[in-house]
Amino acid sequence: xxxxxxxxxxxxxxxxxxxxxxxxxxxxxxxxxxxxxxxxxxxxxxxxxxxxxxxxxxxxxxxxxxxxxxxxxxxxxxxxxxxxxxxxxxxxxxxxxxxxxxxxxxxxxxxxxxxxxxxxxxxxxxxxxxxxxxxxxxxxxxxxxxxxxxxxxxxxxxxxxxxxxxxxxxxxxxxxxxxxxxxxxxxxxxxxxxxxxxxxxxxxxxxxxxxxxxxxxxxxxxxxxxxxxxxxxxxxxxxxxxxxxxxxxxxxxxxxxx
Amino acid sequence: xxxxxxxxxxxxxxxxxxxxxxxxxxxxxxxxxxxxxxxxxxxxxxxxxxxxxxxxxxxxxxxxxxxxxxxxxxxxxxxxxxxxxxxxxxxxxxxxxxxxxxxxxxxxxxxxxxxxxxxxxxxxxxxxxxxxxxxxxxxxxxxxxxxxxxxxxxxxxxxxxxxxxxxxxxxxxxxxxxxxxxxxxxxxxxxxxxxxxxxxxxxxxxxxxxxxxxxxxxxxxxxxxxxxxxxxxxxxxxxxxxxxxxxxxxxxxxxxxxxxxxxxxxxxxxxxxxxxxxxxxxxxxxxxxxxxxxxxxxxxxxxxxxxxx
Numbered sequence: 117x118x119x120x121x122x123x124x125x126x127x128x129x130x131x132x133x134x135x136x137x138x139x140x141x142x143x144x145x146x147x148x149x150x151x152x153x154x155x156x157x158x159x160x161x162x163x164x165x166x167x168x169x170x171x172x173x174x175x176x177x178x179x180x181x182x183x184x185x186x187x188x189x190x191x192x193x194x195x196x197x198x199x200x201x202x203x204x205x206x207x208x209x210x211x212x213x214x215x216x217x218x219x220x221x222x223x224x225x226x227x228x229x230x231x232x233x234x235x236x237x238x239x240x241x242x243x244x245x246x247x248x249x250x251x252x253x254x255x256x257x258x259x260x261x262x263x264x265x266x267x268x269x270x271x272x273x274x275x276x277x278x279x280x281x282x283x284x285x286x287x288x289x290x291x292x293x294x295x296x297x298x299x300x301x302x303x304x305x306x307x308x309x310x311x312x313x314x315x316x317x318x319x320x321x322x323x324x325x326x327x328x329x330x331x332x333x334x335x336x337x338x339x340x341x342x343x344x345x346x347x348x349x350x351x352x353x354x355x356x357x358x359x360x361x362x363x364x365x366x367x368x369x370x371x372x373x374x
Numbered sequence: 375x376x377x378x379x380x381x382x383x384x385x386x387x388x389x390x391x392x393x394x395x396x397x398x399x400x401x402x403x404x405x406x407x408x409x410x411x412x413x414x415x416x417x418x419x420x421x422x423x424x425x426x427x428x429x430x431x432x433x434x435x436x437x438x439x440x441x442x443x444x445x446x447x448x449x450x451x452x453x454x455x456x457x458x459x460x461x462x463x464x465x466x467x468x469x470x471x472x473x474x475x476x477x478x479x480x481x482x483x484x485x486x487x488x489x490x491x492x493x494x495x496x497x498x499x500x501x502x503x504x505x506x507x508x509x510x511x512x513x514x515x516x517x518x519x520x521x522x523x524x525x526x527x528x529x530x531x532x533x534x535x536x537x538x539x540x541x542x543x544x545x546x547x548x549x550x551x552x553x554x555x556x557x558x559x560x561x562x563x564x565x566x567x568x569x570x571x572x573x574x575x576x577x578x579x580x581x582x583x584x585x586x587x588x589x590x591x592x593x594x595x596x597x598x599x600x601x602x603x604x605x606x607x608x609x610x611x612x613x614x615x616x617x618x619x620x621x622x623x624x625x626x627x628x629x630x631x632x633x634x635x636x637x638x639x640x641x642x643x644x645x646x647x648x649x650x651x652x653x654x655x656x657x658x659x660x661x662x663x664x665x666x667x668x669x670x671x672x673x674x675x676x677x678x679x680x681x682x683x
Contacts (some may be wrong), residue, residue: 142537173466174468177442178444178446179560180440196566227460
């Protein structure tokens with residue numbers, strides 16, 4: 117093979133070699149990234165944090181939220197620990213989030229990893245309180261209820277339900293967590309008097325199920341099927357549902373679709 | 375070649391002798407930029423640390439310097455952000471808040487004026503470790519285990535940006551030993567010191583200036599920014615005796631190509647970090663910091679054009 121332009125060929129070979137090394141290194145690097153990013157699903161993020169994947173992309177790891185936290189709740193993950201490197205997290209059993217109304221951590225975030233769209237701290241969803249029914253003192257029948265009393269949103273995020281205790285005249289009071297109000301601040305987990313907390317905060321993704329859109333709870337007020345059977349109170353405008361327009365899900369049962 | 379002035383070996387040896395004969399004050403002055411750089415590097419970290427741990431405030435309620443080298447806020451007012459990190463986050467697909475964009479622009483503008491790799495020599499804490507390794511290596515007869523092209527860092531830079539797109543996270547920020555170090559010092563080290571030990575051993579036993587001079591994508595980024603630097607090392611060709619001491623201490627000796635320097639009058643390449651070792655050491659004071667607009671291109675004409683014979 118004749119070489120017309122040795123310098124050019126030399127450059128091309130060098131460039132190809134550099135690219136090859138970069139590609140080999142890049143594959144290893146990519147593997148490390150995926151390990152680091154995916155291996156830690158338990159991180160609890162500050163209020164307003166984007167969904168975990170977006171948060172990983174957006175956080176610049178500067179720690180200004182950690183600086184801004186007046187309770188030293190937030191920590192910045194070191195290298196090689198249990199949490200994704202350099203990102204802020206908190207451990208409720210040590211120091212929970214005390215839900216500052218002015219949300220200083222979110223305001224300190226320069227990149228928007230803690231979304232400025234969070235205006236009300238009670239709308240934050242850092243995680244969800246989950247009760248270990250077998251080890252909860254209240255569920256055992258003792259009058260504990262500390263989590264309920266400590267909850268900043270008590271009566272909404274944690275409610276007490278009275279249940280009869282066999283033939284005893286004393287009722288049992290069960291704490292129940294409602295995900296539509298629980299912020300995941302972790303004050304309940306901090307307050308829980310058991311040796312290992314019987315109520316603890318976990319990321320929604322790890323604990324929340326999803327029933328699927330096709331289920332219809334016909335007995336609830338807001339169910340479309342209920343509305344179908346109560347023509348007077350059907351739509352927001354007050355007009356009854358038109359005869360031809362049926363709630364989805366009942367069609368094939370009622371029209372011989374099977 | 376023949377047009378260049380010939381330099382006698384004896385003049386160069388005299389220069390070296392002059393360098394080694396320095397005593398007392400002048401010897402101490404020979405470390406002045408090194409001392410200043412350490413003060414700058416550790417002083418900046420101290421400001422971060424003091425704000426984070428001892429509640430240092432500028433005035434009541436206004437923290438002095440929050441954050442770390444990735445992104446920070448000075449006096450509760452001036453945002454700063456690492457433009458390389460911001461670029462990676464942008465590549466990862468996140469639309470950044472204005473604050474970090476302004477911060478990145480401020481930092482980028484600053485380094486574009488004073489020299490991109492001024493970050494490396496005057497701010498980056500890893501520099502103290504690699505300098506230590508380089509200093510020890512000068513005193514130990516350690517051969518290079520395998521050579522690497524100094525342009526490798528630009529491939530690492532490109533890989534970091536491509537990986538940021540592919541993986542959806544800021545690729546270098548998640549593995550950066552620089553981040554591990556400054557975050558570690560300010561917010562808690564974890565196992566980050568292992569990365570520093572690895573870099574130290576790599577630089578000491580495997581390749582001289584291996585990390586900063588060959589691999590670090592951040593250094594590559596700042597090298598590209600540094601092309602517009604207005605503070606540069608000026609070269610005085612009339613006093614230089616070509617003793618070569620400058621290139622011996624320079625972490626990027628390829629930027630001290632004396633033939634090119636004679637034409638340009640100052641160190642042009644962005645890889646120069648303005649660390650000032652050469653200016654401290656030059657026995658003839660031929661290398662000094664100067665503002666680029668004040669550096670005359672030497673009257674020596676373009677070498678080829680002038681000699682008709």
